Amino acid sequence: MNVKHFIEDKILLFEMTEELDHHNTEKIRDRADYEIQRFMPKRVIMDFFRVKFMDSAGIGLVIGRYKQVSAMGGRLELLNVSDKIKKIFEMAGILKIIPIIDVSLESQRKE
Amino acid sequence: MNVKHFIEDKILLFEMTEELDHHNTEKIRDRADYEIQRFMPKRVIMDFFRVKFMDSAGIGLVIGRYKQVSAMGGRLELLNVSDKIKKIFEMAGILKIIPIIDVSLESQRKE
Amino acid sequence: MIKSKKNEMKMEFDSKSNNEAFARISVAAFASQLDPTIEEIADIKTSVSEAVTNSIIHAYPNRTGLVKIRAILYEDEVEIEVSDNGEGIENIDEAKEPLFTTKCNLERSGMGFTIMENFMDNLKVESIVGLGTKVTMTKKIKKVHN
């Protein structure tokens, strides 16, 4: 997973790895927790651009980060969610509370 | 497998499929035999451009076509042979009798 | 009508999480003999991943055990069985409910069975506490004329 910090805006962006299964999400979770606690972001963006495979472990990962970020007053958003992944999130009903953003972030990037 | 006939020059070109294992070469062999008997080519070119996997079934396929084509006074040539595939042919010693040609055929194509 | 079996495979492996990828890739490679669409293969991969992960996490929480897969190809259908000799499930109906999980500490979402039910055409769960669990799923592979 790649991590990008946008310091001025207090945005933390996580680029998810290709295969989001139980095995890989355990590592991602640890890294994400560490970054969130260290950086105390206002917004956390999980970017699914690279994701080729996701099962329900991805749902757990998103819900877990949502709880963590909300608890510290921040906001969680999802980026580049394919139809296949969207379908999985919809089954769990999480898109009612966690927004998918579609805008390309490239334009606002100040790393 | 794609088959191309260059009628004026009596050339027959076979574009090998991606995976040259025992399972797939059986089908290729039948098709190649049919085309060779029908077209009576002077030159037969086996093009390995697409091949991503080959095991010893590929050797058998080449030797089999060599015998068939030679018996009718024709010539067999191999095109676009990657290093990996070359290594396998070399083990069987067949490159001493069957030439690899490197020239792109595109320029001489008259289908 | 009796379905005639075209092909069959079995595999078993240690309940280690790094086998999740290998398991779904193997079943997908086997099922691809029926010429499924990319969509159908993705559904199969996800469902196998759910069932295998469950055996790794829930069946053997504190030890390494064996996870078994059996796959059968019929003319237009694949049947996949994932089984373990682990803890077993006490209440299967409850376990199958969306969002039900006994492992929220591990950030499990409780959506595994729901995904299997949605992505496959049929799901059967059999389990005996202390003996193990067997999940059987089938998916029709529609013939595409090309």
Add this chain to the structure above:
Amino acid sequence: MIKSKKNEMKMEFDSKSNNEAFARISVAAFASQLDPTIEEIADIKTSVSEAVTNSIIHAYPNRTGLVKIRAILYEDEVEIEVSDNGEGIENIDEAKEPLFTTKCNLERSGMGFTIMENFMDNLKVESIVGLGTKVTMTKKIKKVHN
């Protein structure tokens, strides 16, 4: 020195030629846990394909039997066993010679064992006529620091 086993899998399937691709893909997916190079994975795929094809063609020439694979991962090595309960080999030394084949009518090249020997680090062939054949191959996976 005792090598410590990191992971293990077993699989078995019908001796049908369309299982050749599935078999080599599965073993490659399993072995990829050791982070092999593309070259190493290609060598493994080719060798597995040779051994599996042999069981399909030579062990069960006129019937469908079972082909079994067992793979074990060590720290820096993969061990792969391909076995069948088929015809068996009368003279193993002769069978291993380059270009030796009993099936030239099927356009076999007699290069299967030679390829396995060249692409893997170690090859052992055990066989009993009428009972079956077991081929065991190992390959070191060199650790690349990246």
